[in-house]
Amino acid sequence: MPTEILYHRPALAQRLAKLIMQVAVGSAASSGVFLAAPRRTGKSTFAREDLRPALEAAGAIVLYADLWKDLTKDPGVVIVDAVRETIGRNQGYITRLAKASGMDKVTVGGLSFSLDKIGMGKDIDLTTALTALSDESRQMIVLMIDEAQHAITTDEGVAALFALKAARDELNSSKHHGLRVVCTGSNRDKLAMLRNSKDQAFFGAAMVPFPTLDRDFVEWFCTHVDLPQPLDPANVFVLFQESGYRPELLGAAADEIRFDLMLAPENVPERFAELVRAQAEELNANLKKVIHSLTPIQSAVIRVMSAKGEDYAPFEAPTMELYAKAMQRAGIDPAEIRVEVPGVQQALIALQEKKLVWKASRGVYAVDENVIVDLLRGDGLLEGLY
Ligand SMILES: Nc1ncnc2c1ncn2[C@@H]1O[C@H](COP(=O)(O)OP(=O)(O)OP(=O)(O)O)[C@@H](O)[C@H]1O
Ligand SMILES: [Mg+2]
Structure with missing residues (x-):
């Protein structure tokens, strides 16, 4: 299964987009939405490939910050960079922000406005930057933070979350067009720390168990996998469940079969099952070794x-x-x-x-x-x- 070929979940994405953008009476969704699912189950892929387009189609500007992409970068900086990048994409945003921060001369004489000015403890704080973006675009802003729990491991990350809370309160007032923060992560307990105590930035935000890939995904996989012998989706689904709903394990097993030129076609399904189980066991065996020591x-x-x-x-x-x-x-x-x-x-x-x-x-x-x-x-x- 080449990695660029993906199974899409548009219906789920649309449902979530609605949940995130439309705030029902008494709903805490304006505090942010948290999506949690185990590791390697397709959270980031879904967020980037399905949820982001669905939010955009529903009229939002989407900012995406992946806190794990570059671990040498402070999580607070990654969040600020996502804001800078969006502002930098459009001259209208830059002009509006420059004016909002008292730099009237930005449009005259080619004096350039530096995006470095945006940030915590800088001339332009996140609230000002996001407000300019909101007012200029007249659209709701959705900030997606992948592996959001990482933000609370550094002081700057914690500061960024508080800055976002302030921005969110401002933008969700009737004067502007709204800010939603969507946090994803692989561990419920860790994510929960961002919203559990009153002094945390996203107190009361909704925690949504993110649905793992389902039977339809397995059907799709079996249809497209193109092995010398077709696989039975019912059997593959059992394997998929056993191996923790991780698409990679299916993909890797299929690859091994593709390169096994000696394998007789009729033995493909059995070999496939063996390979998936072996990988899942190997992952667990390593962990068990550590635990037993x-x-x-x-x-x-x-x-x-x-x-x-x-x-x-x-x-x-x-x-x-x-x-x-x-x-x-x-x-x-x-x-x-x-x-x-x-x-x-x-x-x-x-x-x-x-x-x-x-x-x-x-x-x-x-x-x-x-x-x-x-x-x-x-x-x-x-x-x-x-
Ligand atoms: N919808 C999909 N269709 C096909 N393959 C997928 C799909 N979603 C995820 N995968 C594959 O599964 C693997 C893990 O996906 P992804 O990185 O999105 O998961 P994750 O839950 O964000 O992982 P991590 O816990 O490391 O952040 C990738 O190799 C990806 O190509
Ligand atoms: Mg991920």
């Missing part, structure tokens, strides 16, 4: 964190008791168990280094990926820890 306290910490999810509070007394319980369940002699704050702190650092745990800028933690939780639960390692 943890020290007792590290293991206890990740298990309790997995069990508690959003409610996880690392150093509270009941949590400390749960760590002890987790260690006991792992077969450690109760007389030898001693759980203390420095030990937990160290375990948290080690788990971060192993990429099992993720830390937001304010010392809030989450399990890095939902598969980790699923694996632990599947192995019965979360029992009794809720």
Whole structure:
């Protein structure tokens, strides 16, 4: 399956676009919408290829910031760049913004207006920039932030979110044409941190579990895959579910079959199933290896964190008791168990280094990926820890 060939979901995109743009009475959609789905299931592809065009067709200007595209760039800078880029695309926006910021001379004498002036702590803040864009275009602005959780790992990212909150409140007043912020990410717990506490920028925003690719996608895949022997969509759908709804695993298995010149056509479906399963297992096996090499306290910490999810509070007394319980369940002699704050702190650092745990800028933690939780639960390692 060449990567440029995509299965589109226009109906889903239109429904979401409506949800995002039209605010129903009593709806929190104007606070922003959060879309969460596991890793490698097609979130970014959908956001760029389906949702963005649907929003544009519905009359919005769409700004897109991918916080993972360049990890050397601060998330706050990426968000500001998305705004600069859109403004820079149109002379009308630039002129309006230059005037709004007191640079009347922009149109005379070729004095050029620098987009560098836009940003947090710069001459022109995000609210001013987005307001100019809104007033000039008379369109609703939708800012899509991919991997939005990354914003709360740096101070500048957090500042950008607060700046956006201010901009959103201004643009959603009756004087302008509205600003919606759509955040996507692979981990619900992490995304939830952007909207859970009152001091977070998107308090109360709607969390939408983003639908994974479905049976129709598998039908489409089987029709277009073009192997020496056709695949049965019903069987492939089972494989697709087993492997976590990740299109790449199907694509890679098909590639291997294409290059296997010795394979008899009648054996294609069976070989395909083998290849998909083998890849899914390999991914999990690597993760399991890491999990099984943890020290007792590290293991206890990740298990309790997995069990508690959003409610996880690392150093509270009941949590400390749960760590002890987790260690006991792992077969450690109760007389030898001693759980203390420095030990937990160290375990948290080690788990971060192993990429099992993720830390937001304010010392809030989450399990890095939902598969980790699923694996632990599947192995019965979360029992009794809720
Ligand atoms: N609609 C689709 N049709 C065909 N292939 C797809 C589709 N959506 C995604 N894919 C393929 O699946 C893979 C993952 O897609 P994508 O990067 O969009 O997922 P993601 O959920 O954003 O991943 P990540 O968690 O890494 O951000 C890509 O190789 C992409 O080509
Ligand atoms: Mg993505």
